[in-house]
Amino acid sequence: xxxxxxxxxxxxxxxxxxxxxxxxxxxxxxxxxxxxxxxxxxxxxxxxxxxxxxxxxxxxxxxxxxxxxxxxxxxxxxxxxxxxxxxxxxxxxxxxxxxxxxxxxxxxxxxxxxxxxxxxxxxxxxxxxxxxxxxxxxxxxxxxxxxxxxxxxxxxxxxxxxxxxxxxxxxxxxxxxxxxxxxxxxxxxxxxxxxxxxxxxxxxxxxxxxxxxxxxxxxxxxxxxxxxxxxxxxxxxxxxxxxxxxxxxxxxxxxxxxxxxxxxxxxxxxxxxxxxxxxxxxxxxxxxxxxxxxxxxxxxxxxxxxxxxxxxxxxx
Amino acid sequence: xxxxxxxxxxxxxxxxxxxxxxxxxxxxxxxxxxxxxxxxxxxxxxxxxxxxxxxxxxxxxxxxxxxxxxxxxxxxxxxxxxxxxxxxxxxxxxxxxxxxxxxxxxxxxxxxxxxxxxxxxxxxxxxxxxxxxxxxxxxxxxxxxxxxxxxxxxxxxxxxxxxxxxxxxxxxxxxxxxxxxxxxxxxxxxxxxxxxxxxxxxxxxxxxxxxxxxxxxxxxxxxxxxxxxxxxxxxxxxxxxxxxxxxxxxxxxxxxxxx
Numbered sequence: 001x002x003x004x005x006x007x008x009x010x011x012x013x014x015x016x017x018x019x020x021x022x023x024x025x026x027x028x029x030x031x032x033x034x035x036x037x038x039x040x041x042x043x044x045x046x047x048x049x050x051x052x053x054x055x056x057x058x059x060x061x062x063x064x065x066x067x068x069x070x071x072x073x074x075x076x077x078x079x080x081x082x083x084x085x086x087x088x089x090x091x092x093x094x095x096x097x098x099x100x101x102x103x104x105x106x107x108x109x110x111x112x113x114x115x116x117x118x119x120x121x122x123x124x125x126x127x128x129x130x131x132x133x134x135x136x137x138x139x140x141x142x143x144x145x146x147x148x149x150x151x152x153x154x155x156x157x158x159x160x161x162x163x164x165x166x167x168x169x170x171x172x173x174x175x176x177x178x179x180x181x182x183x184x185x186x187x188x189x190x191x192x193x194x195x196x197x198x199x200x201x202x203x204x205x206x207x208x209x210x211x212x213x214x215x216x217x218x219x220x221x222x223x224x225x226x227x228x229x230x231x232x233x234x235x236x237x238x239x240x241x242x243x244x245x246x247x248x249x250x251x252x253x254x255x256x257x258x259x260x261x262x263x264x265x266x267x268x269x270x271x272x273x274x275x276x277x278x279x280x281x282x283x284x285x286x287x288x289x290x291x292x293x294x295x296x297x298x299x300x301x302x303x304x305x306x307x308x309x310x311x312x313x314x315x316x
Numbered sequence: 317x318x319x320x321x322x323x324x325x326x327x328x329x330x331x332x333x334x335x336x337x338x339x340x341x342x343x344x345x346x347x348x349x350x351x352x353x354x355x356x357x358x359x360x361x362x363x364x365x366x367x368x369x370x371x372x373x374x375x376x377x378x379x380x381x382x383x384x385x386x387x388x389x390x391x392x393x394x395x396x397x398x399x400x401x402x403x404x405x406x407x408x409x410x411x412x413x414x415x416x417x418x419x420x421x422x423x424x425x426x427x428x429x430x431x432x433x434x435x436x437x438x439x440x441x442x443x444x445x446x447x448x449x450x451x452x453x454x455x456x457x458x459x460x461x462x463x464x465x466x467x468x469x470x471x472x473x474x475x476x477x478x479x480x481x482x483x484x485x486x487x488x489x490x491x492x493x494x495x496x497x498x499x500x501x502x503x504x505x506x507x508x509x510x511x512x513x514x515x516x517x518x519x520x521x522x523x524x525x526x527x528x529x530x531x532x533x534x535x536x537x538x539x540x541x542x543x544x545x546x547x548x549x550x551x552x553x554x555x556x557x558x559x560x561x562x563x564x565x566x567x568x569x570x571x572x573x574x575x
Contacts (some may be wrong), residue, residue: 011478042532068474068483069446093477094434094442094459101443102450104412110537113441123541127537129333129438135340135543140536177455178485186479190434193477199574223574234496241496242475247329247437248353248495256574266329270437277572278552279565285556292549293569299557307562315566 002086003055004030007072007099008048009091011069013040017196018091020051020155022148025118027158028051030086034162035079037072038065045162052158057167059199064169068178069095073102075169080107080143087122093195100147109142113250116274130247130270145225150195151253152274194243197226200275201257202245203238204230204268206261206282206301210238221285222312228252228272230262246271260301264289281305289301317371317487320425321362322418322432322444323390324352325383329437339533340540342438343407344380346474351386354433356393356500357493361463362431362496363394369465372396374425379407379416390533392503393509398516399425405521408533411439415447417531422452427488429470434459434492445492455485458492 004026009016019034021245026032033055034048041058048056057079064071076099088103092094092114104111115124119136122144126135138144194200201223203216211228220227229239231246247253247270257275262268264280264287272278273292279291285298297304327333327347332358334343375390375398377383387398401421409417422430430452435442449456457463460472461480465487474481475494503511521528529535555564569575 018358068458068481070450070456073446094475097442098446098456098458099442101411101415101446102456104443104537105447105450107414109412110536111441111443112538113411113443127546128440128543130329131546132333133335133543135335136541137538138541142537174453177449177453178457178483178489180474180481182482183476184473184479184482195477215445241494241495242477244495247440251440251485256569256572270329277574278549279568281561281565285554290552290554292552293554294549294552295565296552296554297557297561297565298554299561303559304557304561304565307560308565309562311563311566313567315570315575 002153003028003033003083005076005085005088006032006034007076007090007096008036009096010040013043015044015047016091017155018150021150021153022049022091023048024156025148025153026089026205029118029122031055033057033158035059035076037075042184049162050157050159051155053162054158055069056159056164058164059167059169061281063171066180067176068180069098070175070177072099072101073106074171074175075167076103077106078169081178085143087144087146090147092149097147100145101260104145107143107145109145110281111145111147112137113147114214114250115146115148118146122146127274130266130275149251149253160220190219192224192226194226194250195252197254199223199225200228200245200254201225201253201258201260202228202230202262203233204262205232207233209303213239215302219258219305219309222309230268259289260305262289263287264292282305317369317428318426319362319366319367319373319429319431320370320376320422320427321358321373321390321395322430323355323359323375323377323386324436325349325377325379325386326352326436326438333438335543339408340543349382349385351389352433352436354435354493354495357482357495357497358431358433359390359393359395360500361493364461365429365465374399376418376425378414378421378422387516388511389503391514392507393501394507397514399519400516401519401524405520405528405532408536409531410536410538411441411443411447411529412537413535415444415451416440417524417526419448419451420526421519424519424524430490431485432492436530445490449490452490455489456481457485457489460491460493461497463491471557
């Protein structure tokens with residue numbers, strides 16, 4: 001079987017769930033070979049093995065993480081060529097897609113982004129135009145570079161004993177043109193990442209104020225969920241912009257999406273339409289969000305959400 | 317400073333967006349064309365940089381004839397001139413080819429700074445800034461929510477999942493911006509009138525030194541195999557709150573094993 005390179009997405013050694021999803025997908029298409037860039041591998045090696053990494057390429061050189069994107073693309077390009085990889089998978093995050101883009105230019109091959117599944121022959125499935133159309137696409141020649149949307153593949157444990165290999169790449173001046181001088185971590189508490197979370201609770205215009213977002217956070221915390229917000233809410237300054245779900249914000253695809261006080265304009269739907277189960281609470285029975293729901297309640301979110309939170313906490 | 321801002325005309329999100337059944341490319345006739353939303357932030361940032369540091373803002377668009385509407389809007393906001401890369405041969409180009417064509421066109425315009433939106437609302441690939449930086453061999457300053465320039469030094473805050481990275485580089489560079497980096501201005505009446513007189517140069521592939529064998533649908537690195545409308549979601553259960561709405565939701569979540 002050919003190797004499928006999987007770029008490990010980790011923050012200071014903590015592996016993101018999407019990496020496990022990519023390993024599962026890679027093993028369906030060939031043999032998963034994880035590519036670890038930076039420090040912290042020792043703490044996560046068991047997890048990669050548990051989810052089927054048959055090989056791990058270790059690139060610990062600090063230089064690789066000191067510049068924006070380019071060094072990782074350089075490393076992957078070299079590995080893809082040296083190892084004759086059949087495909088390269090990355091997470092379809094902001095940075096993951098950029099790595100994929102540079103890599104495709106380097107390899108002179110095609111890139112498929114925001115993919116939700118990959119079938120035999122590396123035919124990739126996309127959900128486009130806010131989920132209105134399902135399209136299949138492929139790279140015509142060369143090594144396909146595929147960026148896969150987090151939460152699209154169910155990760156499966158498939159224990160392996162990975163062979164480890166230290167690798168390095170010589171960086172050009174161009175690769176080192178944009179230097180990261182500081183990483184600023186903004187406090188976000190214990191909640192899971194928005195794009196990785198199994199459950200997302202979002203608030204919109206109906207929430208009415210920044211103060212009232214505590215109600216949304218309370219429900220999210222009762223479910224161990226991430227908090228999202230519609231554009232109306234982030235534009236009003238009630239919730240930070242990085243939590244915006246929608247066409248100009250994050251695309252999420254959780255197991256459960258709860259929308260409170262969100263009417264469901266196309267702008268928002270584009271960011272959450274592929275969620276598996278959708279629940280909405282809105283006082284307007286005509287709100288378009290109700291067209292998407294598995295369960296909806298027409299009513300006052302200030303009554304319903306606290307009652308729901310209390311009921312969930314009671315059932316724990 | 318020679319600032320080039322990239323503008324893309326996209327189908328309006330509010331109108332029906334379709335692919336054509338014959339070649340699986342975007343059906344531009346089915347939807348109204350509008351300027352890509354994030355590009356408005358790019359234009360605004362370019363104008364602010366010009367206002368602070370002097371120079372000229374050139375709009376560069378690749379797209380069919382009717383993309384001139386978006387060019388006029390960018391000029392009405394205050395850009396000085398425009399270059400429209402327009403050629404039948406470019407139709408159906410994918411991201412890799414588009415980055416090649418734009419890189420070639422930038423060779424014609426020259427640039428100290430290229431500014432673009434971090435993604436378009438139609439294809440949403442989010443790869444162009446990275447591809448351009450790779451092709452041009454200049455710093456990639458992407459996903460910026462803050463840009464500062466001093467002489468030839470440029471610093472940005474790059475938005476990340478955990479917060480942001482402070483990134484430093486030297487001009488020339490490619491900068492992509494995220495929403496909320498600024499508040500885009502509305503074109504004034506005076507701006508709209510002035511835009512009509514601003515120069516718009518049309519550039520064909522030969523003018524830009526673009527190899528016809530490297531662009532267009534037939535030469536694309538990727539191809540759409542098939543597509544279909546997504547199956548509609550099954551109509552769910554909708555109830556009106558009668559004082560127990562929260563409990564009802566909890567019961568539903570329990571039935572699905574979420575609680």
